[in-house]
Amino acid sequence: MPIQDPHLPPPGLVVHADWSLHPAKRWMAAAVLRDGRYSVLAPEPVGEPSTFLERMRERAAPGAGVFAGFDFPIGLPARYARLAGIDEFLPLLPRLGEGEWSGFYEVAERPEQVSARRPFYPRRPGGAALRHLLDALGLGSADELLRECERGYPGRPPASPLFWTIGPGQVGKAAISGWRDLLAPALRGSGPDVAVWPFDGALRELLRSREITVAETYPAEFYRRLGLKPGSKRNREDRRANAPILKEWAGRLGARLTPQMSAAVEDGFGPGASGEDPFDAAVGLLGMLAVALGHLPPGDPPDPQVRRVEGWILGSPPREGAREASAPPAEYDPLADLYDREYAHDHDVPFWLALAGREGGPVVEWGAGTGRIAVPLAGAGHDVAAVELSEAMAARGRKKGGAVQWVVGDMRGARLGRAFRLAVCAFNSFLCLLSVEDALAFLRNAREHLVPGGLLGVEVSAFAPEELADPPGGATLRHDLTRKTPEGRLERFSVSRYDAASQLLEMRLFYELYGESGELESRRAHDLTIRVTGRDELLLMLRLAGFEVEAVYGGFEGEPFTAASDHLIVLARRS
Structure with a gap:
């Protein structure tokens, strides 16, 4: 198969390294260009970091470029850079660990040791708290230690702050190793010509003109873009379930899997949790090939500050720096045509109608979908605005008629230009907000759009512990619902997995649509992630955002909230 994008020269070697904390767990996967097609090699250990790029150059054909990806952060948070007096990251990188920056890589053991020149903390867990790091750096929240590309959006939670070095999500120690042992020696020495994207320029130009181009990757970013199924990458069967998708992508890219790589893919990359690192190496490699061959955009960031200081994750959609410009992709667009068939109930509508009648208008609905609640509210004579992230959902809502003011936007930052009595x-x-920071951003935005004393009503599912626990043997496919419609029948199945640490419930939904005569017309799948929020956490967030909680219900008849409740409904007034 010919190269897809003639304007983006194909590198002679594409390699992705999964940069685990422990050297023995670092795996790489590579693809070599031969006769116009890539041969994808089986994963292998990374080996000595300081010679890695030189070894990769030697593997490529003479005169051919190398495209190397690493899943550790490459760049600094803009807020930290300002307080440390750093204007550019790349010229600084070879100097870190030397001179005035000699203590940079020494992880602080105590909070009083933390400074702008020694920002990594803590060396060990005992009594350490993220608040210690923030206070030592004079920062108000962990959000200030995130780069723009690390902020969360639906389907991807925010990253852990760069300088935090403990816990399962930490990236600090991987950054230390990647910068100190691999990138800095390459930039400092007299070896191969190394460029780092996006600091040195746009990806196409770098691949065209430089010997080695390095980029930051994040395999989870490619999970979604390649359509991989959710599950635990530590589970061999979950990895094996993705074999058809990985092979399909290799075929789409015109790449040949070597027999060893094909066997590894089909085998789930080996037994137990040890296969997760080779799996991520392979996923990252296919994502990089998709970018190199023009199937996915590289995501060259337009923001000069990002290009100078923060860096970017390969393949991540560029965003313009401002918070409002970092709106997540409209994950619900693909479900817009199914939404009204899937959710035809209206048993909750009388509750909101009664509330609107009591409070008066105007009324705003945040996350309005296709107007299942907003349209009846407008039909009852209320002045209603509906905010919805998905343009496709909002378009269907407009077709339902009614005097609803539709606003396509992110409820964390959408500005409507007027105040409301009821939200x-x-x-x-609310559960589509995948971090506490995003939830608070929404609640504060909702408060700003209420008149003094205005009321906010939040309703979410109340999950019982047994609903979130995996059954024996791991996650299984279950049948969720059947919906009969004039067009035929809709069946939905799902596989889900809950992570108690992040409170994220990841789901893969499978839809089957049948015609009037019962014949199967189509199948589709959709990935969806929500963050499970309990009563006490929601009440605390409301208070932090400037609300006074007025009532808590467990149902739409005003039932008390109990452990057996299916719904959690909280009413809170702007204080």
């Missing part, structure tokens, strides 16, 4: 965030829209 509604119902039917799990």
Whole structure:
């Protein structure tokens, strides 16, 4: 198969390294260009970091470029860079660990040792708290230690702050190793010509003109873009379940899997949890090939500060620096045509109608979908605005008629230009906010859009512990619902996995649509992630955002909230 994008020269070697904390767990996967097609080699250990790039250059054909990806951060948070007086990251990188920056890589053991020149903390867990790091650096929140590309959006939670070095999500120690042992020696020495994207320029130009181009990767970013199924990458069967998708992508890219790589893919990359690192190496490699061959955009960031200081994750959609410009992709667009068939109920509508009648208007619904609640509210004579992230959902809502003011936007930052007496965030829209920071951003934005004393109603599902626990043997496919419609029948199945540490519930939904005569017309799958929020956490966030909680219900008849409740409904007033 010919190269897809003639304007983006194919590198002679594409390699992705999964940069685990422990050297023995670092694996790489590579693809070599031969006769116009890539041969994808089986994963292998990374080996000595300081010679890695030189070894990769030697593997490529003479005169051919190398495209190397690493899944550790490459860049600094802009807020930290300002307080440390750093204007550019790349010229600084070879100097870190030397001179005035000699203590940079020494992880602080105590909070009083933390400074702008020694920002990594803590060396060990005992009594350490993220608050210690923030206070030592004079920062107000962990959000200030995130780069723009690390902020969360639906389907991907935010990253752990760069300088935090403990816990399962930490990236600090991987950054130390990657910068100190691999990138700095390459930039400092007299070896191969190394460029780092996006600091040195746009990806196409770097691949065209430089010997080695290095990029930051994040395999989870490619999970979504390649359509991989959710599950635990530590589970061999979950990895094996993705074999058809990985092979399909290799075929789409015109790449040949070597027999060893094909066997590894089909085998789930070996037994137990040890296969997760080779798996991520392979996923990252296929994502890089998709970018190199023009199937996915590289995501060259337009923001000069990002290009000078923060860096970017390969393949991540560029965002313009401002918070409003970092709106997540409209994950619900693909479900817009199914939404009204899937959710035809209206048993909750009388509750919101009664509330609107009591409070008066105007009314705003945040995360309005296709207007299942907003349209009846407008039909009852209320002045209603509906905010929805998905343009496709909003378009269907407009077709339902009614005097609803539709606003396509992110409820964390959308500005409507007027104040409301009642705000509604119902039917799990609140759970689509995948971090506490995003939830608080929404609640504060909702408060700003209420008149003094205005009321906010939030309704979410109340999950019982047994609903979130995996059954014996791991996650299984279950049948969720059947919906009969004039067009035929809709069946939905799902596989889900809950991570108690992040409170994220990852789901893969499978839809089957049948015609009037019962014949199967189509199948589709969709990935969806929500963050499970309990009563006490929601009440605390409301208070932090400037609300006074007025009532808590467990159902739409005003039932008390109990452990057996299916719904959690909280009413809170702007204080």
